[in-house]
Amino acid sequence: MTNSNNRLRIALQKKGRLSKDCNELLKQCGVKITWNEQRLIAYSENLPIEILRVRDDDIPGLVFDGVVDLGIIGENVLEEEELGRIAGGEKVEYKKLRTLDFGGCRLSLAIDRDQPYHSVQDFNNALIATSYPNLLKRYMKEQGVPFKSILLNGSVEVAPSAGIAHAICDLVSSGATLEANGLKEVEVIYQSKACLIQRAEPLDGDKQQLVDKLLTRIQGVQQAAESKYIMLHAPKEKLEEITALLPGVENPTILPLAHDDSKVAMHVVSQETLFWETMEQLKEMGASSVLVLPIEKMLA
Numbered sequence: 001m002t003n004s005n006n007r008l009r010i011a012l013q014k015k016g017r018l019s020k021d022c023n024e025l026l027k028q029c030g031v032k033i034t035w036n037e038q039r040l041i042a043y044s045e046n047l048p049i050e051i052l053r054v055r056d057d058d059i060p061g062l063v064f065d066g067v068v069d070l071g072i073i074g075e076n077v078l079e080e081e082e083l084g085r086i087a088g089g090e091k092v093e094y095k096k097l098r099t100l101d102f103g104g105c106r107l108s109l110a111i112d113r114d115q116p117y118h119s120v121q122d123f124n125n126a127l128i129a130t131s132y133p134n135l136l137k138r139y140m141k142e143q144g145v146p147f148k149s150i151l152l153n154g155s156v157e158v159a160p161s162a163g164i165a166h167a168i169c170d171l172v173s174s175g176a177t178l179e180a181n182g183l184k185e186v187e188v189i190y191q192s193k194a195c196l197i198q199r200a201e202p203l204d205g206d207k208q209q210l211v212d213k214l215l216t217r218i219q220g221v222q223q224a225a226e227s228k229y230i231m232l233h234a235p236k237e238k239l240e241e242i243t244a245l246l247p248g249v250e251n252p253t254i255l256p257l258a259h260d261d262s263k264v265a266m267h268v269v270s271q272e273t274l275f276w277e278t279m280e281q282l283k284e285m286g287a288s289s290v291l292v293l294p295i296e297k298m299l300a
């Protein structure tokens with residue numbers, strides 16, 4: 001069954017690590033949605049969009065099968081599902097539209113913290129607990145290390161101390177969960193971020209236009225998050241030096257200052273964070289009133 005009405009259907013994680021960031025991204029893109037914790041389909045009030053709120057594991061399949069038009073999903077879950085389907089002889093098609101700037105984590109092999117470790121060869125014939133058997137299999141095949149996996153869908157970190165497995169392969173971000181369970185990370189096998197995917201089958205003209213609009217807005221939101229608006233007063237003779245110091249700046253706006261002929265006001269959009277060290281250097285060059293402001297939206 002496919003989408004019968006004319007709304008663009010987007011699958012998002014209902015509850016978990018990605019949900020807050022997904023909802024925030026839609027909000028920043030001007031998609032107004034009234035969320036109701038119990039409702040599994042939410043409708044936008046101002047755009048023809050509906051949100052299907054599901055377990056993240058189901059999102060790749062919903063996109064591959066064309067049940068939804070778009071989905072936001074961790075690359076780890078996306079590739080795991082893709083590898084699984086390919087292994088089962090299925091053809092997998094979808095479009096990856098954009099990598100997003102949240103959901104960053106890595107899939108790693110970890111062992112008991114007191115166990116010595118030399119190389120990936122230490123996993124020869126080991127029993128490894130994981131929720132990502134296909135990504136693990138691909139990695140171990142590349143490394144030429146035979147192993148056995150045991151599938152655990154959650155609380156994977158408990159496996160070694162519970163005597164279920166010798167090691168684990170699970171997601172790591174801060175490392176706090178590994179540490180709390182007496183484990184140490186020994187190999188990173190996959191780096192992941194959230195991404196936006198679209199079903200392979202073409203959308204009708206209106207829906208594709210809406211997708212393109214959303215993509216432009218997402219780009220604007222991401223660019224803005226990475227950029228800063230910098231305002232400062234600069235001595236006229238130091239303009240070039242100061243511009244060279246500011247990261248990613250091309251054409252600053254220069255404005256005259258009232259009652260001071262020796263300085264001008266300089267406004268620039270910088271593509272990177274301005275570090276304290278650079279601020280101090282600016283000051284040494286005679287710059288004053290340096291302000292660094294966040295940017296909410298950007299349209300190039």
Ligand SMILES: Nc1ncnc2c1ncn2[C@@H]1O[C@H](COP(=O)(O)OP(=O)(O)OP(=O)(O)O)[C@@H](O)[C@H]1O
Binds near residue numbers: 017057076173
């Ligand atoms: N510690 C983390 N830091 C950042 N991103 C993470 C972290 N853990 C997981 N992620 C990313 O967020 C995704 C969702 O993680 P989460 O733990 O919410 O999944 P889940 O428990 O499988 O949720 P669901 O109930 O929807 O199946 C992961 O697949 C990964 O891409």
Ligand SMILES: O=P(O)(O)OC[C@H]1O[C@H](OP(=O)(O)OP(=O)(O)O)[C@H](O)[C@@H]1O
Binds near residue numbers: 157170173177178
């Ligand atoms: O390195 P850390 O910052 O400690 O993060 C890693 C943990 O985060 C994820 O689980 P989550 O907390 O999302 O819980 P879940 O496995 O129950 O979904 C992941 O499965 C790890 O257990």
Ligand SMILES: [Mg+2]
Binds near residue numbers: 055056057
């Ligand atoms: Mg899940």
